[in-house]
Amino acid sequence: MPAARPPSLVSLKRRAEFLRVRGGSRCATASFVLEAKPRAQQDVSVAVREARFGFTVTKRLGKAVDRNRIKRRLRAAVRNVQMKHARPGFDYVIVARSPALDTAYATLLGDLEKALERVHEAPRERRGAKGTTR
RNA sequence: CUAGCUGGCCGGACGGCCGCUGCCGGGCGAACAGGCUUUGCGGCCACAAGCGCCCGGUGGAGGAAAGUCCGGGCUCCAGGGAUCGACGGUGGCGGCUAACGGCCGCCGGAGGCGACUCCAGGGAAAGUGCCACAGAGAACAGACCGCCUGAGCGGGGCAACCUGCAAGGGUAAGGGUGAAACGGUGCGGUAAGAGCGCACCGCGCGACCGGCAACGGAAGCGGCACGGCAAACCCCACCGGGAGCAAGACCAAAUAGGGGCGGCGCGGAUGGCUUGGGCAACCUCGUCAUCCAGGCAUGAUCCAGGCCGCCGCCCGGGUUGGUUGCUCGAGGCGCGGAGCGAUCCGCGUCCCAGAUGAAUGGCCGUCGCGGAGGGAAACCUCCAGACAGAACCCGGCUUACAGGCCAGCUGGCAAA
Numbered sequence: 001m002p003a004a005r006p007p008s009l010v011s012l013k014r015r016a017e018f019l020r021v022r023g024g025s026r027c028a029t030a031s032f033v034l035e036a037k038p039r040a041q042q043d044v045s046v047a048v049r050e051a052r053f054g055f056t057v058t059k060r061l062g063k064a065v066d067r068n069r070i071k072r073r074l075r076a077a078v079r080n081v082q083m084k085h086a087r088p089g090f091d092y093v094i095v096a097r098s099p100a101l102d103t104a105y106a107t108l109l110g111d112l113e114k115a116l117e118r119v120h121e122a123p124r125e126r127r128g129a130k131g132t133t134r
Numbered sequence: 135c136u137a138g139c140u141g142g143c144c145g146g147a148c149g150g151c152c153g154c155u156g157c158c159g160g161g162c163g164a165a166c167a168g169g170c171u172u173u174g175c176g177g178c179c180a181c182a183a184g185c186g187c188c189c190g191g192u193g194g195a196g197g198a199a200a201g202u203c204c205g206g207g208c209u210c211c212a213g214g215g216a217u218c219g220a221c222g223g224u225g226g227c228g229g230c231u232a233a234c235g236g237c238c239g240c241c242g243g244a245g246g247c248g249a250c251u252c253c254a255g256g257g258a259a260a261g262u263g264c265c266a267c268a269g270a271g272a273a274c275a276g277a278c279c280g281c282c283u284g285a286g287c288g289g290g291g292c293a294a295c296c297u298g299c300a301a302g303g304g305u306a307a308g309g310g311u312g313a314a315a316c317g318g319u320g321c322g323g324u325a326a327g328a329g330c331g332c333a334c335c336g337c338g339c340g341a342c343c344g345g346c347a348a349c350g351g352a353a354g355c356g357g358c359a360c361g362g363c364a365a366a367c368c369c370c371a372c373c374g375g376g377a378g379c380a381a382g383a384c385c386a387a388a389u390a391g392g393g394g395c396g397g398c399g400c401g402g403a404u405g406g407c408u409u410g411g412g413c414a415a416c417c418u419c420g421u422c423a424u425c426c427a428g429g430c431a432u433g434a435u436c437c438a439g440g441c442c443g444c445c446g447c448c449c450g451g452g453u454u455g456g457u458u459g460c461u462c463g464a465g466g467c468g469c470g471g472a473g474c475g476a477u478c479c480g481c482g483u484c485c486c487a488g489a490u491g492a493a494u495g496g497c498c499g500u501c502g503c504g505g506a507g508g509g510a511a512a513c514c515u516c517c518a519g520a521c522a523g524a525a526c527c528c529g530g531c532u533u534a535c536a537g538g539c540c541a542g543c544u545g546g547c548a549a550a
Binding site for chain 1: 152153154200490491495496497498521522523
C-alpha cells in the first residue's frame with residue numbers, strides 16, 4: 001500500500017546543483033525544457049536515493065503571481081508522473097516557458113512523460129556535443 | 135424615481151480526489167544516556183526532551199501583501215564637551231498620536247445651484263536675480279498716434295480776426311501693444327487733462343472688540359502708494375547620528391594577514407661621545423645636543439585626552455551549512471463611557487501565516503453574480519471574472535483594481 005502513494009518531492013536547493021545538471025541531456029517542449037543528469041557517486045548520500053527535481057522560472061515569464069502558479073502547476077505534474085518515469089539517482093531541472101501558465105493540464109502531463117522518456121533514451125551523444133562547448 | 139456627493143465594507147460560495155507547511159495529541163522505530171542484573175557477551179525496566187515515519191485534530195496571503203515614499207519599534211556600529219557652519223526635510227492655527235511629511239477640527243483662498251471638493255497656504259518695506267515676444271514705455275516707468283498750448287515763419291483781411299506750417303512745453307482722459315500700463319464709475323474742474331476736488335466702490339494703515347490661535351469685525355485716518363515669481367537663490371522657525379533581519383547572536387567544519395589584558399620601551403633624521411665585533415667599509419649597545427615633530431578617529435575651531443613598537447597569555451574575524459532572531463502585537467473583536475472628531479479610557483473575550491530554490495496549493499464538478507445572443511416564459515448557449523503573492527514587525531501615504539453591498543446627505547421630478 002505505501003507504494004501506491006506518490007513519494008514526496010525532493011527538490012534541488014543550491015545553485016551549484018542547478019548548474020551541474022546543465023551539463024546533462026535535455027529535451028524541449030512547448031511549455032518547458034527538461035534537463036537531466038545522473039548524480040555522481042560522491043553526491044549520492046544515503047538518505048536521498050530518489051530522483052530530485054529543480055524548477056527554474058525566470059522573471060521574463062511574468063510577475064510573481066504568474067511565476068508562482070507556473071511553479072505549482074509544474075510541481076503538481078511532476079508529482080503525478082515521477083513514480084512511473086523518473087529514475088532514482090537522477091537530478092532533473094525543469095526550465096519553464098510562458099505557455100506553462102495556460103496550457104491544459106493533461107497536455108502538460110503528456111509532455112512531461114514524453115520528455116522524461118526521451119531524456120533517458122539518448123543521453124550519450126547529446127552529452128558529448130554539450131561537452132565540447134563547455 | 136432620478137442625477138450626484140461623502141463615508142464605510144466585500145473582493146465569489148460549496149463539494150470530491152491528491153498534496154505542502156506550522157502547532158497540538160497519540161502510536162511505532164533507531165541511536166545515545168539512566169537503573170537493575172551478569173565475570174563478561176548480553177538481557178530486562180522506565181520515561182523527560184530531541185530525531186525519523188505514520189494517524190487524528192487544528193491554523194495557513196492582501197486590501198492593497200505592491201511602490202519602498204515618510205514615521206516608529208527592534209538590532210548593531212559610532213558617539214568627550216562647547217560653539218559655529220554645512221546638508222536634508224517640514225511650512226496657516228489648534229489638537230490627536232510612540233512618531234510622522236499622517237489624521238481630526240477650525241481659519242484663509244479657489245471652484246460648484248447645492249451636498250461638497252481642491253490648495254508646498256511662512257517671509258517679496260534684508261538682499262541678489264528674472265519678467266520672453268509685442269510695445270513709445272515693464273519697476274526710482276513711458277509721449278508713438280492723439281488732445282491742449284505755442285516762440286517763430288507765412289497766406290487772407292482796413293481792422294478785430296480767420297487760417298497753414300511749426301521748435302519747445304503741458305497732458306496718462308482716448309487709440310494702439312501686452313498676461314500685466316501708477317485703481318473704477320459719475321459729477322465738478324481745466325487750455326487740454328490729471329485724486330486736482332467731491333460722492334460711492336476698491337485699496338492701505340488701523341484705535342478698539344471677539345477668538346487659546348490662525349483669523350474675523352471695525353470707528354477713524356490716508357487721495358492711492360507698497361507689481362508678480364520664494365516648486366529662483368535666499369531669510370525665518372522647527373526637526374534630523376549612521377546602517378539595516380543578508381541587522382544581530384550561537385553552533386559545526388577547514389585555513390591565515392586581527393582584538394583584549396599584563397610587562398617593557400616611548401617616533402624619525404643628523405652630529406658628537408661611548409660598548410662590543412670586524413683588516414676595513416660598516417654593523418651594534420647606551421647617552422647627549424639640534425631639527426622635524428607624523429598618522430588615525432565628527433566637517434571646522436577651541437579646550438581636555440587616547441592609540442602606534444617588542445614579548446608573553448587569552449580570545450576571536452571572512453566563507454559555507456545549520457539553529458536563533460520569528461512572531462503576543464502602539465494586536466483583533468464585542469460592550470460601555472468621554473469628546474463635534476481624530477482619538478483616549480474601562481471591562482470582557484480571542485490567539486489569528488511563519489516559509490527560507492521560499493509553503494499557504496493542483497485538477498475537476500455544482501451553484502451564484504455580470505455581459506451578449508435566442509425564446510412569450512421557464513430556460514438554453516457562449517464569453518468574462520480584476521489588481522495582484524507575506525519575507526523582522528507596526529502606523530500612514532501613494533499607486534493598481536472586474537464587479538458589488540450598506541449608511542448619511544444634496545439637487546430635480548412626482549405623490550401625500
